[in-house]
Amino acid sequence: MKIKENYSLQELNTFKIDVKSKYFIEIENESDLKEIVKEYKSKGEKILLLGGGSNILFTKDFDGLVVHLITKGIDIVSQDDDSVLIDCKAGEEWDEVVQFAVNNEYYGIENLSLIPGTIGAAPIQNIGAYGAELKDVFYSLDGFYTADLVEKSFSLGESEFGYRDSIFKSELKDKFIITSVKLRLSKEKNFKLNYRDLADLNKLRKNITIKKVRDHIIKVRESKLPNPKVIGNAGSFYKNPEISAKQLTNLIDQNPDLPYFKSPDRKIKLPAGWLIEQCGWKGKREGDVASYHRQALIIINYGNATSQSILNFTQEIKDSVISKFGIELETEVNFY
Ligand code: FAD
Numbered sequence: 001m002k003i004k005e006n007y008s009l010q011e012l013n014t015f016k017i018d019v020k021s022k023y024f025i026e027i028e029n030e031s032d033l034k035e036i037v038k039e040y041k042s043k044g045e046k047i048l049l050l051g052g053g054s055n056i057l058f059t060k061d062f063d064g065l066v067v068h069l070i071t072k073g074i075d076i077v078s079q080d081d082d083s084v085l086i087d088c089k090a091g092e093e094w095d096e097v098v099q100f101a102v103n104n105e106y107y108g109i110e111n112l113s114l115i116p117g118t119i120g121a122a123p124i125q126n127i128g129a130y131g132a133e134l135k136d137v138f139y140s141l142d143g144f145y146t147a148d149l150v151e152k153s154f155s156l157g158e159s160e161f162g163y164r165d166s167i168f169k170s171e172l173k174d175k176f177i178i179t180s181v182k183l184r185l186s187k188e189k190n191f192k193l194n195y196r197d198l199a200d201l202n203k204l205r206k207n208i209t210i211k212k213v214r215d216h217i218i219k220v221r222e223s224k225l226p227n228p229k230v231i232g233n234a235g236s237f238y239k240n241p242e243i244s245a246k247q248l249t250n251l252i253d254q255n256p257d258l259p260y261f262k263s264p265d266r267k268i269k270l271p272a273g274w275l276i277e278q279c280g281w282k283g284k285r286e287g288d289v290a291s292y293h294r295q296a297l298i299i300i301n302y303g304n305a306t307s308q309s310i311l312n313f314t315q316e317i318k319d320s321v322i323s324k325f326g327i328e329l330e331t332e333v334n335f336y
């Protein structure tokens with residue numbers, strides 16, 4: 001284990017913000033992880049767990065220890081005729097887990113293809129895309145509290161998953177380290193294809209395969225979303241807001257074209273990208289910060305954007321959505 005000091009995080013966050021951490025370490029196994037957390041906690045240092053850095057905006061240098069978790073492994077714990085239970089180390093790339101599932105025809109996460117980051121971070125915001133969410137296949141996770149190193153397993157119910165949310169993003173934010181995640185995947189086909197961008201798959205009818213779903217989603221995402229390896233970004237900057245039926249009626253009076261989606265819990269979700277676009281932000285650039293020209297909800301760094309310029313730009317977006325629609329957007333990206 002080698003601690004580095006005054007370490008640049010620019011290549012470790014997909015927004016490509018040029019900040020440094022006081023201390024930095026890469027961790028490949030769980031026993032080292034506990035040891036290092038114990039040591040630096042006892043020194044009174046702050047600790048930040050970093051996976052792929054794809055849902056983070058660093059607003060300043062990190063005054064503490066950044067732990068880059070790269071523990072790897074996907075194991076089958078048990079299986080029967082209908083399903084399989086897999087256990088994945090937290091530092092495993094999320095998309096490697098999807099690839100593993102697709103190769104073996106284990107169903108349930110194919111719609112989550114190509115989401116950047118690690119599986120350890122996937123429960124934090126209950127990652128979701130194209131009508132699928134982590135919680136649909138989540139079985140449990142293991143980890144420990146940073147304060148006292150006490151280990152705990154969280155079941156589905158205990159994880160309090162919500163829309164791009166969980167107990168790990170709220171009450172336990174920066175207080176609990178996830179070391180592994182168990183998923184229960186199905187051996188039976190049950191595709192979710194109701195998003196418009198997946199309509200072409202429906203035409204395949206009986207010929208749909210899990211591989212075709214993954215390949216199609218990868219193709220759509222590559223054509224629509226900025227590749228963080230090429231253009232700095234952290235995906236959706238804001239969450240899609242959820243409103244009541246009464247609010248919807250009032251908004252539709254003023255905006256007859258307003259798109260909306262009803263969720264099973266009777267809340268109504270509005271696409272934040274559309275609201276931002278209606279305020280004239282889509283494709284707009286100020287210095288090196290911009291709203292992406294294919295999806296206004298994604299904020300991009302053309303190269304030398306500072307976190308302050310991103311904060312100013314996104315605050316302007318937020319203000320204009322409040323003034324046009326009376327809706328306050330909530331940030332999805334984690335600030336440090
Ligand atoms: P990081 O950014 O490293 O960390 C995020 C947060 O989780 C931080 O608070 C960090 O401290 C914490 N954390 C990380 N690992 C652990 C751990 N082991 N234990 C405890 N805390 C931890 N998200 C979606 O939901 N759906 C999408 O479709 C989607 N598409 C995206 C597309 C692009 C181009 C980009 C750039 C991002 C996208 N995202 C999407 C957001 C992002 O990929 C996910 O939120 C992902 O789960 C973040 O993983 P990460 O490893 O990069 O987390």
Ligand code: NAP
Pocket residue numbers: 128129130131194195196197224225234235236237240261271272273295332
């Ligand atoms: P899209 O298909 O253009 O849709 C725009 C928004 O409308 C999405 O946010 C989506 O909500 C919602 N939506 C569309 N069809 C829907 C349906 N049939 N039922 C319910 N909601 C519907 O979105 P996109 O930008 O191309 O992204 C595709 C998927 O990848 C989306 O699920 C999106 O969440 C996900 N994604 C997430 C991030 C991130 O960082 N969080 C980044 C890129 C893409 P949902 O967001 O709830 O799905």
